Amino acid sequence: MQYAVADVNHHDRYKILTAFVLPRPIAWVTTIGPTGVVNAAPFSFFNVFAEDPPLVMFAVNKRPDGRIKDTWINIERTGEFVVNLTDEPLARAMHESIGDFPPDIGEPDYLDLGLAPSVDIKVPRLAQAPWAMECKTWQVINVKDDRQLVIGEGLRFHIRDELWDAKAMRVHMDKYHPIGRMFADRYCRTDDRVLFPAAEGPKKAAE
Numbered sequence: 001m002q003y004a005v006a007d008v009n010h011h012d013r014y015k016i017l018t019a020f021v022l023p024r025p026i027a028w029v030t031t032i033g034p035t036g037v038v039n040a041a042p043f044s045f046f047n048v049f050a051e052d053p054p055l056v057m058f059a060v061n062k063r064p065d066g067r068i069k070d071t072w073i074n075i076e077r078t079g080e081f082v083v084n085l086t087d088e089p090l091a092r093a094m095h096e097s098i099g100d101f102p103p104d105i106g107e108p109d110y111l112d113l114g115l116a117p118s119v120d121i122k123v124p125r126l127a128q129a130p131w132a133m134e135c136k137t138w139q140v141i142n143v144k145d146d147r148q149l150v151i152g153e154g155l156r157f158h159i160r161d162e163l164w165d166a167k168a169m170r171v172h173m174d175k176y177h178p179i180g181r182m183f184a185d186r187y188c189r190t191d192d193r194v195l196f197p198a199a200e201g202p203k204k205a206a207e
Contacts, residue, residue, distance in 0.1 A: 015183070018044075023180025023188045027058045028084040028094055030115075031074035032123045033103055038115060039070045040107040040126065042086070042094050044181035054154030055138060056083050061147040063100070070103050072148055079137040080121040081152060084129035088177040091187060120155040130176060132158040 005013065018024075027046035031039045046058035060072040075081050086094045097107040108115055114127035118134045125132040135152030142148060163176050173193070180188045 018183040022182050026086050026094065026179065026181050027056065028086050028126065029058065029071055030082045030084060030123055030125060031071050032078065033070065033074055034077065037104060037106045038108050038124055039074060040097050040113065041069065041071045042097060055151055056133065056135065056154065057149055057151045059147055059149050075137060075150060080123045081135050082118060082123050082125040083133045083135060083152065084126040085131040086179050087130045088179060088189065090128060091179045125158055130160045130163055
């Protein structure tokens with residue numbers, strides 16, 4: 001089976017992409033509004049793309065009725081945001097934060113999520129997040145006026161202490177249980193893992 005992109009409407013393109021490009025990491029992005037309300041919204045069109053400088057990118061689209069999402073309004077105004085990652089204990093709250101909250105009601109406050117101050121920016125992070133990165137806007141790519149690709153430059157990492165071996169610079173995978181996005185209201189756990197030995201590559205013929 002095959003489809004030419006031009007023959008598939010945008011809704012069905014979305015269904016095809018999200019049905020197969022998975023699991024996807026989730027950026028639970030915190031921003032701050034003009035009155036100090038902290039917004040927290042999850043985005044699964046997201047990933048990291050570089051380490052020098054650390055760059056992340058996520059897509060912010062308009063709501064179905066054409067309204068611009070608070071996340072984009074706040075980032076456009078401040079140029080700052082925090083990318084928080086989600087693990088199993090936070091998964092339900094992350095999913096519930098997808099709802100259409102009015103600008104004067106912050107998801108962290110409504111869902112009783114603790115906040116912790118950032119160091120290099122004004123936007124707070126989610127205190128319980130296993131990992132968070134303070135970011136400033138590095139570049140924005142406008143896609144057909146209904147979607148913004150926000151590229152952020154990381155300024156500071158925050159890691160839950162018990163998840164990280166600072167001496168070896170390694171994560172304790174037995175303690176870290178991230179959640180991945182599938183499609184619709186489906187998510188996946190990441191505890192069933194596969195380990196392959198290091199690849200040796202093709203060997204040269206004896207001379």
